Amino acid sequence: MKIRLVQLNPVIGDIKGNTEMIREAYAAAVRGNADLVIFPELSVCGYPPMDLLERHDFIESINRHVEQLVTETKQTALLIGAPVRNPGGKGRPLYNAAILARGGKVLHTTHKTLLPTYDVFDEFRYFEPGNGSVPVELDGIRFGVTICEDIWNNENEVIYHVYDKSPAADLKKSGAEVLINISASPFTRRKPELREQMLRNHATNLDIPILYANQVGANTELVFDGDSMYMDANGDVLSRLPLFETGFTDIEITKDSGQIRSKAINYTHTQIPGAEERLFKALVLGLRDYLTKTSFASKALLGLSGGIDSALVSVIAAEALGPQNVLAVTMPSEFSSEGSVTDSETLAGNLGIGFEEIDVSPLYNTFVDQLEPLFKGTEFGVAEENIQSRSRGVLLMAISNKFGHILLNTGNKSEMAVGYCTLYGDMAGGLSILSDVYKTEVYNICRWLNESYYGKEVIPNAIITKPPSAELRPDQKDSDSLPDYGTLDGILHRYIEKQMSVDEVVGELGEEDTVKRIFRLVDLNEYKRRQAAPGLRVSSKAFGSGRRLPIVQQWTKQQG
Numbered sequence: 303m304k305i306r307l308v309q310l311n312p313v314i315g316d317i318k319g320n321t322e323m324i325r326e327a328y329a330a331a332v333r334g335n336a337d338l339v340i341f342p343e344l345s346v347c348g349y350p351p352m353d354l355l356e357r358h359d360f361i362e363s364i365n366r367h368v369e370q371l372v373t374e375t376k377q378t379a380l381l382i383g384a385p386v387r388n389p390g391g392k393g394r395p396l397y398n399a400a401i402l403a404r405g406g407k408v409l410h411t412t413h414k415t416l417l418p419t420y421d422v423f424d425e426f427r428y429f430e431p432g433n434g435s436v437p438v439e440l441d442g443i444r445f446g447v448t449i450c451e452d453i454w455n456n457e458n459e460v461i462y463h464v465y466d467k468s469p470a471a472d473l474k475k476s477g478a479e480v481l482i483n484i485s486a487s488p489f490t491r492r493k494p495e496l497r498e499q500m501l502r503n504h505a506t507n508l509d510i511p512i513l514y515a516n517q518v519g520a521n522t523e524l525v526f527d528g529d530s531m532y533m534d535a536n537g538d539v540l541s542r543l544p545l546f547e548t549g550f551t552d553i554e555i556t557k558d559s560g561q562i563r564s565k566a567i568n569y570t571h572t573q574i575p576g577a578e579e580r581l582f583k584a585l586v587l588g589l590r591d592y593l594t595k596t597s598f599a600s601k602a603l604l605g606l607s608g609g610i611d612s613a614l615v616s617v618i619a620a621e622a623l624g625p626q627n628v629l630a631v632t633m634p635s636e637f638s639s640e641g642s643v644t645d646s647e648t649l650a651g652n653l654g655i656g657f658e659e660i661d662v663s664p665l666y667n668t669f670v671d672q673l674e675p676l677f678k679g680t681e682f683g684v685a686e687e688n689i690q691s692r693s694r695g696v697l698l699m700a701i702s703n704k705f706g707h708i709l710l711n712t713g714n715k716s717e718m719a720v721g722y723c724t725l726y727g728d729m730a731g732g733l734s735i736l737s738d739v740y741k742t743e744v745y746n747i748c749r750w751l752n753e754s755y756y757g758k759e760v761i762p763n764a765i766i767t768k769p770p771s772a773e774l775r776p777d778q779k780d781s782d783s784l785p786d787y788g789t790l791d792g793i794l795h796r797y798i799e800k801q802m803s804v805d806e807v808v809g810e811l812g813e814e815d816t817v818k819r820i821f822r823l824v825d826l827n828e829y830k831r832r833q834a835a836p837g838l839r840v841s842s843k844a845f846g847s848g849r850r851l852p853i854v855q856q857w858t859k860q861q862g
Contacts, residue, residue: 303441304567306336308550309528309543311519313595314348315360321346321367327550328371328380336552337441338379342484342517342530343450344398346371346384349486349517350524355385355396355428372403379404379440383449383484385429386411393430400447400484402438410438414449415469422488422524422839422848425451434469437478443557446470446478446510450485453504453512474508479562480555481508485516489527489584490842494545494574497529502537511535511555511564518548520591523839523846525584534564541566545575546583578750581743581840582618585735588838590622592733593708603707605698605728606630606650606657608642612712613649613765614744615735617751619710625654629707633662633694645762652760665693691727699730708732711835716741716787718834718845719794720820721827729834737837738844740794741770741787785816793820799843828853 308327312320324341331339343349347364354360368384379402386399398414413432417425437444452469470481481504487497505512511534518528531542532553541551552567575583593599602619606612612630619628632646643659650657669689670677677685702709711731713723718737723729736744748761770787784790792811796802797820804821808814831845832853843849 303337303443303555304335305513305553305555306331306334306339306550307513307515307530307532307541307543307553308339308341309516309518309530309548310342310345311526311548311591312342312345312348312517314351314521315354317347317360317363317367320348321371324371324382325374328375328378331550332376332378334552336378338381340381340482340484340513340515341383342515343383343400343486344385345382345484345517348521349526350423350521351385352424361385361387361396368401372401372408373406375403375406377405379409381447381482381484383486386413388430390430394426394428396429397432398425398429398449400449400482402440402447404440409440410447412447412449414452415467416451416455416465418451418454421843422846423451434467434472436476437473443555443562444477444479446473446476446481448473448481448483450483450487453481453483454487454500470504470510471508474510478510479557481505481510481512483512483514485514486526487516488524489545489580489840491577491581491840492842493527494529494580498531498533498539501531501533505533505535506537509535511562513553518546520588520838521595522592523836523844525588525838525840527580527584532564532566535562540564541568542572544572545580546587576750578743578747579755581739582621582747582751582755584840585618585739585838586622589618589710589733589735592838593623598732599706599708601627601629601705601707602710603629603631603698603702603705604710604712605694606632606646607712608632608639608645608765609768609770610744610748610765611714611717611736611741612646613761614748614751615710615712616649616653616655617748617761618735620653620655626656628653629656629658629701629705631658631660631698631701633660633697635662635666635690639768641764641768645765648762649760649765652762660697662690662693662697665697666690669693688724688727691724693727695724695727695730702732710735711737711837713737714739714741714744715841715845716791716794718831719798719827720784720790720823721830722784723830723834725830725833729830731835734835734837737834737846738840740791742791745787785813785820789813789816790820793817794824797821797824798849799841801843825851825855825857 381402385396400412402410412435415432417431419426437446448469455465515530516528517526527545532540543549555564630650634643709731711734714736717723796807807817
């Protein structure tokens with residue numbers, strides 16, 4: 303039996319377009335003599351559709367297109383993901399379903415049992431949980447069909463994935479000989495390794511091979527890496543599709559004297575990229591799909607300061623959109639170093655992106671003059687510093703409005719966490735590229751780009767080695783008011799992603815006063831992050847929809 307796993311990049315809500323992609327991939331599988339072709343979770347509507355699921359016309363359109371796909375099936379079986387109505391009249395109105403069709407008819411429908419309600423997931427809002435499923439026989443082989451979270455429940459994973467049910471184990475007990483999982487599993491830094499180990503736990507513990515088909519592409523903040531694969535009952539990956547790319551792989555499964563045997567037909571087994579490469583590819587895909595799928599703009603704009611963050615964003619933009627579609631603007635003030643302009647110009651030239659220089663000093667001086675009667679007698683401080691940042695934001699947004707470029711925000715996760723960002727200034731933008739990337743990771747990616755990706759100095763070494771600074775007052779350095787970024791990021795990772803307490807972090811790192819101060823800064827600046835541009839998620843706990851904390855709270859203060 304020849305089975306094809308298809309790794310698709312659907313667009314949320316483009317039901318017609320997604321259906322056509324499925325139709326074309328199915329037709330190619332038919333030509334390739336496949337007996338079964340498998341698509342990812344909710345592939346007809348894209349994931350996550352969120353409150354679109356509450357629209358009657360949205361569900362009606364999905365139903366029509368699913369019926370068309372079913373009617374068109376031939377001897378090659380089709381497995382797709384789509385929401386289906388709950389006919390029982392009780393509970394939530396929909397099921398998250400996997401629909402198996404062949405010969406113009408639906409052979410089997412599986413309802414997702416485990417509905418995630420943590421981090422960015424909110425499936426209980428829309429779907430009724432399934433009551434379990436039974437295997438379905440196809441060409442003499444009994445398949446157990448599961449949907450994404452249904453297999454994220456073994457001892458390999460974090461505390462969120464603890465359930466009193468195991469759909470995979472139940473299917474094995476019911477006679478399943480091969481496990482299928484269709485997924486829309488978003489990327490995080492360590493997801494490829496965690497995913498592989500999770501699948502291996504199931505394969506070896508249940509003594510069952512696994513066909514895993516995952517969505518690829520980005521939808522708003524979520525980036526999906528694909529990583530579809532076939533794993534045998536020994537936990538060996540026989541075929542694996544590349545991360546962040548569409549594609550397919552074929553596997554041949556046979557049953558001999560009751561034993562399942564298998565082999566990869568068009569052998570694909572790419573290596574998992576290293577930490578810097580996978581982050582870079584995720585961010586490139588995230589930006590590219592954000593612009594392509596929203597149709598907001600075809601070109602991007604950013605402020606190029608001569609610092610490491612805007613340097614990395616300019617590289618990502620050039621890679622995602624093409625250098626001809628990127629405009630970088632440097633906006634020096636009287637406090638800017640010489641390198642802020644020259645390094646920016648060198649980088650822009652190396653990348654081949656557009657470059658403009660606008661002196662922000664006249665605009666800044668006009669603001670200061672207008673405020674002088676009110677500010678008279680006060681010392682230069684944060685207000686004056688932020689006027690510079692906000693002046694730059696006004697200029698960038700004017701260019702964005704005039705030419706239709708999307709403004710890319712360049713702030714990193716470390717700065718966003720502790721509030722080292724200016725509302726209506728450097729926080730302006732339509733998409734925040736690095737809001738889930740720590741400062742130390744920014745440096746690591748930039749070094750990797752020069753050393754491994756380009757093999758030459760594209761990002762000027764001066765940008766990488768200069769002490770980080772906002773350059774908003776004379777001789778300003780980030781280290782004037784923050785610990786070094788290695789220390790800061792260690793604290794932030796433990797607080798934000800590992801959700802450790804003050805005492806736990808102090809127990810690991812020491813530096814009690816510093817830890818307490820950083821915790822407090824993170825909580826005090828929640829109000830800023832509520833007003834930030836949407837950002838690309840690459841961690842298990844990103845700022846945005848997956849981290850929901852009150853602005854008004856005293857817990858951290860009491861801990862300290």
